[in-house]
Amino acid sequence: MVGQRATGCADRCATGLITVLPVTIRRVLLAQHRVDFRKGPDGLLAEAYRLGAEPYDGDCVLFVKRDQTQLRALLGDGVGLYLVTRRFEGGRLRVLLAFAEQPNATTISTGELSLLLEGKTFTISQRARVWRDLQRDNARHA
DSSP states (O other), X not given: OTTOBOSSOTTTXXXXXXXXXXXXXXXXXXXXXXXXXXXXXXXXXXXXXXXXXXXXXXXXXXXXXXXXXXXXXXXXXXXXXXXXXXXXXXXXXXXOOOOBSSOOEEEEOHHHHHHHHTTOOOOOSOOOOOSSOHHHHHXXXX
16 A cells, blocks of 8 residues: 555554565665666666666666756565655655766765655765664674
8 A cells, every 4th residue: 555545554654655665775876977767677678787776675766857856766575576656746855966968976874865855855965874884784693
């Protein structure tokens, strides 16, 4: 029930909406080059691989349409791919993004991903330092 009003969930969710996407996001990559939005999941998967992303291993790749009226997020799990499209009706996304000529991406946080999906803009002056290496911790526990 993605985006459908849930009945009787006032205790569990403040907005009354349930969003379900059963994927753990390891990292979020914001593509900084122009991508043809006529491409389907396979074409965007090829673009993600060109960026060095691994959508089936938890990478979420975010593509911005040239006129900045749409976002597409590509992510996957062991079963298949999700292609999430967000269209901004009556406006544009205010992303401070100058499109690069060559395929390129920058890493953003899941909080920044949430802001972009809401149509908000953000500026990062300084990120907090990572205090532990999660990849090393996961390798130790495997």
